[in-house]
Amino acid sequence: MKQFLDMVLIGISAASIYSLMAISMVLVWRSTRVVNFAQAGMALLSAYIGYELVARVGNFWIALPLAMILGAAFSAFIEFVLMRTLQKHSAQGAIAAIAPIIATLGLLGLIRAGIGFIWGHADVQIEAPLSKVGFTFGDTTIVMSPMGLFVLLFVIELMIIVSIVFQDTNIGLALRASAYAPEIAQLAGIRVSGIRTLGWAIAGAAGAAAGILQTVNGTGALSPESLEFSLLLVFGFIAAVVGGLESLPGAVLGALILGLVLAAVQIYISGALVFIVAFLLLLLVLILRPQGFLGSKAGRRA
């Protein structure tokens, strides 16, 4: 029973961070049809900015939203400068489909190198603002800590905000319309290119939150070569694909499935198998259900 509870808690905690990364990938995919590999770099950069802000402001609770805003601005800047330029200059032939994706790989390398140049290659540390020791009930200590609980609640709150924005506001309607049918949206008077940039901005904010929360909830250490951030990208991508790559609820569902499956493997079988299972899951989904679980037409709401 204790094992099962641990599995659920570990799974949900991991899922909350994967889901941020996954919705970030889905938003970029929906608005520009680009799988953005640089998202790992952008999240890492945001985490460094978070680190810098914590050092300067001295308060994590101010640094977190500030870093998210800066992450959004950086992401919007990338879309505005890099993606639009690419679209103009390599709009024809086979390269048109590949160029933006390869460009995001280039950008990933560039961001990591830039981080190394600015902050150096040695680890830097973000202090966790809350305790990472699990809650204790009587003589049992569960794996959920105050920090972990904050991460979970914060992500749930972000998801609620995102779903309200997408379902119940004019901006959300414009975002959905531009994603489903850019030409019709344009004919209806939506400034689709601006909406596209906005999609990237929201993705940037979600990615920034994912990066910072993963860091403080984990070891707290950051380095330009951080393996954790590459894995965050991979897990976010797997969750997005499981959820159908188009759907925001799908991305969250995909993250939950991934988080729980990996936690089960870790607890009941072996921690060493986690990555093998994660990548097998990705391949299995791509082979058996490439449209994901919520990727069908009916699931493409929100």
Add this chain to the structure above:
Amino acid sequence: MLKINNLTVAHGAIRAIDDISFSVEKGQLAAVIGSNGAGKTTLMRTLSGLKSAENGTATWLDHNLLHGKPEHHVRQGVSHVSEGKSVIAQLTVEENLDLGALWRRNRDEAWATKEEVFTLFPRLGERRKQLADTLSGGERQMLAIGRAYMSRPALLLLDEPSLGLAPLVIEQIFQSIRHIVDSMGVTVVLVEQNAMGALKIADSGVVLNLGTIAASGKASDLIADPAVRTAYLGF
């Protein structure tokens, strides 16, 4: 009025529209007919800003239609319903309509326009919370026209609204289009393969053939013209 002068539009090396000129008076319904590949859709996409022209001019009142994107033209009173029931299947009926008026500052007026659409097409009002995906072909076409109308156009460009619809539904859609012209003062350019049906409700007509104008004039004259009858009306 809508004035098109020496307009040329190319698809790569092919001239889809080759040096055409015609005009449509304000408050009139003009039918543009012709067979597949005559350049009808290209003409509409050029007028709404989806495609750029090689040469010539196209103006609506004082507004240059050959400059700027569709979202810009919509704000100048030019709306386009593209070919193939241009609705967004994943959005509800009401969301599709709201989309056409998102850019309008005055929400009260936008709301009033929506009520007008529901009066014009009561079936849309009954299905306002349904996904557009669940609508029949005719209802989708009503929704597409309704969405364009939500932008309060002065010039409405309709591309093949009868495509794939049953004769009875076509009749109904055509009557609604005529109503939009007569009661709401909208100028309409109606592109149709259903030449006879379109000419019957139109004030004037333009016959396109391989990118050039084969005939033009009053709709009633075109129906009576033996050459047009044999080539395009099929009798």
